[in-house]
Amino acid sequence: MPSINVEDYLKHIYYLQEEGDAVTTSSLAGQLNIASASVTDMVKKLSGQHYLRHSPYRGVQLTEKGRRSALKIIRKHRLWEMFLSEVLHFGWDEIDEEAEKFEHIMSDKMEERIDEVLGFPRVDPHGDPIPAKNGTVKNIRAFPLSDAPEGNSVRVLRVNDANPELLQYVSSIGLSLNKRLSVKQRIKFDKSLIIKIGSKEIAISTVAAENIFVESV
Amino acid sequence: MPSINVEDYLKHIYYLQEEGDAVTTSSLAGQLNIASASVTDMVKKLSGQHYLRHSPYRGVQLTEKGRRSALKIIRKHRLWEMFLSEVLHFGWDEIDEEAEKFEHIMSDKMEERIDEVLGFPRVDPHGDPIPAKNGTVKNIRAFPLSDAPEGNSVRVLRVNDANPELLQYVSSIGLSLNKRLSVKQRIKFDKSLIIKIGSKEIAISTVAAENIFVESV
DNA sequence: TTATTAATTTAGGCTAACCTAAATTTCTGA
DNA sequence: TCAGAAATTTAGGTTAGCCTAAATTAATAA
Incomplete structure (x- = not known):
């Protein structure tokens, strides 16, 4: 039975791996809010237990065993x-x-x-x-709202849950899962968007738009 | 914020205290399934944090702070x-x-x-x-079934939850909270009882009867 | 290409809870 | 009442995860 700590490492490695980039000691340390040196220790331990493979100085990759535990x-x-x-x-x-x-x-x-x-x-x-x-994990085929072209009509499929304030903000402008909206205008200057929800038009920052995932509709 | 371990110590001290006997190092060690020496360590720590008072070689008593945390x-x-x-x-x-x-x-x-x-x-x-x-804790005025006199009619108010097998047994003979029963006969030889539930008569061991708490009705 | 910077690992330490073995204190019964 | 038994405490040690500082390796930019 993996310890609580081991479980947390595996989960965060899985998340980072999902994002596509290499999973490095420092990215993990960042996620877990601990010193890199501590991560190196644990990574060696996890590698010894075949939860992952570790190429020193290069990064980390879950084994099938690790992936299963993470899921x-x-x-x-x-x-x-x-x-x-x-x-x-x-x-x-x-x-x-x-x-x-x-x-x-x-x-x-x-x-x-x-x-x-x-x-x-x-x-x-x-x-x-x-x-x-x-x-098995269903793959959600959604792209970030920040990538939606001008004029596009989309539906919200997923919102990044890492930031409670983002979630509060998203609710406050009347958005929730499965809501529809359209992209009125893309502002070149700061890459923000003007979107239309129902009859309201709202300006939305890039950072917010990058964390709202949609499909075309 | 007390740690999980501290919380467990306080809880078990409270339980033991409730039973009336002095709370000793070894009774605590028994409850927690750890060595007495470990209990001595922790007790010193808890005493330092004013959760309890410790008279060496004599036992332990919760302070008001400790009691509140336990509850x-x-x-x-x-x-x-x-x-x-x-x-x-x-x-x-x-x-x-x-x-x-x-x-x-x-x-x-x-x-x-x-x-x-x-x-x-x-x-x-x-x-x-x-x-x-x-x-505040409501005091349940119940006595063990093992103390009920012959002929008494009683109602089940509480069953000791420390032993899953006892609970399974109690269910299996048709008893549950608020069920009525009467004591048909007290067997002197082994102190077991014959009780009547509905129309069934059942023999019940002392050990079970000591963990079923009832009121007269 | 090489020197500087950035990332990673190694080395050495700390803390909370646990352990066993040895020493001490208290209890008990002849 | 006092000696042996039982309970408790002390002493010294372990483990998992964390830390900082120093050493090593890799990446990058002139």
Whole structure:
């Protein structure tokens, strides 16, 4: 049984790997908010236990064993977020932090019960896919709103949950999962956007638009 | 904020104190399943933080601060048991173990949400009182079934939750909270009892009878 | 190409909880 | 009452994760 710490390392490595870049000691240290030297230690340990491969000075890559462990935790995390949202009525800006702790102590039995109670959901409240028990993850085919061409009509599929303030902001302008909007204008100067939601036109910063993922519609 | 370990010590000290006997190093070590020497270490630390008073070689006593911390944890534990039972339909023999982990990471906000969802329950699924937020605990006036005189009619108010097998056994003979029964006969030889539940007569061991708490009716 | 900078690893330490073995104190029963 | 047994504490050690500072390797820009 991996320790809570090991689980956190694996989860963050998986996330970084998903973003496409190489997973380096410092990117991991950044995610976990600890010193790089500590990461090096742990990475050696995890490599010894075959959770990942480590080329010194180059980076890290999950093995199949590591990937499976990471997905188990991510599944529990997202199911628990869903539960907090649906059953205990927590806001979508609160659930990520709460779930950080629970994912590690949720028994497999509780995972199943919650899955049942929720009706076997496929995505969490931010639109992130919930990995299946067999390790499959649905690929969400969405691109960042910041890449949408002028005039495009799109639908919100996912919002990055890493930043509670972003989530609050997104709610406050009337956006949520599956809402439609269109890109009125792309401002060259600062790369911000003017979007139209319903009848309202709203200016949105690049940074926000980079964290809202949409599909054309 | 007390650590998970500190919380566990305080909780078990509270339980032992409640049983009436002096709380000794070895009784605590027994509860926590660790060596006595380790308990001595921690007790010194907790005494330094004014959670308890320690007379070397004599025992330990919670301070008001320690009592309050213990009750906070016990409240979370019992609310969580209730939630597992009512919402996730876990059996009463499973919930204690599950709750052991959650009590330590449940935020105050989640505690309140769960309290609400459950309708502000006063007792947990084993009949143990749920301490109020202000630190009050309702005293359950029940005596062990093993003390009930022959011919007495009683009602089950509480069952000791420390032993899952006992709980399974109690269910299997048709007993649960608030069920009525009467003591048909007390067997002198081994101090076991014959009780009548509905129309069934059943022999029950002393050890079981000592862990079922009832009131006369 | 090479010198500087940036990233990574190594070395040496710390802390919280645990352990065993040895020393000390308290309890108990003849 | 006092000697042996039982309980407790002290002493010294372990492990997992973290840290800082120093040494090493890789990347980059003149």
